[in-house]
Amino acid sequence: MVIGLTGGIGCGKSTAAACFAGLGFQVVDADQLARQVLESPACVARLRARWGAACLGSAGVPDRRWIGTKVFADPAERAFLESVTHPEVARLRREATADPRRDYVVELPLLFEKELAAGFHAIVVVACSEEVRRVRLRARGLTDEEISARIASQLSLVEKVKRADAVFWNDGSAEFLREQVRLWVSRTRGA
Numbered sequence: 001m002v003i004g005l006t007g008g009i010g011c012g013k014s015t016a017a018a019c020f021a022g023l024g025f026q027v028v029d030a031d032q033l034a035r036q037v038l039e040s041p042a043c044v045a046r047l048r049a050r051w052g053a054a055c056l057g058s059a060g061v062p063d064r065r066w067i068g069t070k071v072f073a074d075p076a077e078r079a080f081l082e083s084v085t086h087p088e089v090a091r092l093r094r095e096a097t098a099d100p101r102r103d104y105v106v107e108l109p110l111l112f113e114k115e116l117a118a119g120f121h122a123i124v125v126v127a128c129s130e131e132v133r134r135v136r137l138r139a140r141g142l143t144d145e146e147i148s149a150r151i152a153s154q155l156s157l158v159e160k161v162k163r164a165d166a167v168f169w170n171d172g173s174a175e176f177l178r179e180q181v182r183l184w185v186s187r188t189r190g191a
Helices: 011-022 030-038 041-051 064-073 074-094 130-139 144-152 157-161 174-190
Strands: 002-006 028-029 104-107 122-127 166-169
Touching: 002 028, 002 041, 002 157, 011 104, 011 122, 011 174, 028 030, 028 074, 030 041, 030 064, 030 104, 030 122, 041 064, 041 074, 064 074, 064 144, 122 144, 122 174, 130 144, 166 174
Parallel strands: 002 104, 002 122, 028 104, 122 166
Antiparallel strands: none
């Protein structure tokens, strides 16, 4: 079984993925795959060719904060970055979920935005209130302006919820989220 896991930024996708891992699912994190691709020599060369050395940190690896500021301010730059990284991330994701004897949960923040829902047994969305997600994102060091830009760059949380096979509400404790995931997995595996 391969489950697609998405939701809004700051809603707790990684926490939900950890809940799935506790139930025996292999977690595939598209953001981690993207970081791997971003730091590959081929990608670094393309980023440097477009943006110059300013996009690289002192160790010569892409400066994700610099790049984030650049791409969330300019849709053309975001499209460029996605054209460089997304095909390779998709290939790595397919490789990582290839064993039919295993259960996987694939954490994909842009699952709906990039029309990646095909091929999953189910799509689950993690959602929470706007207030809670902004508090979480500020704790990560994002400014209110950065938070608004990133939220605006994604499909609305309401639309994600409408498209989901299941929704986990994550305004409460980690235990509450874990119990929602456990009950859903129990019902899904029993079906």
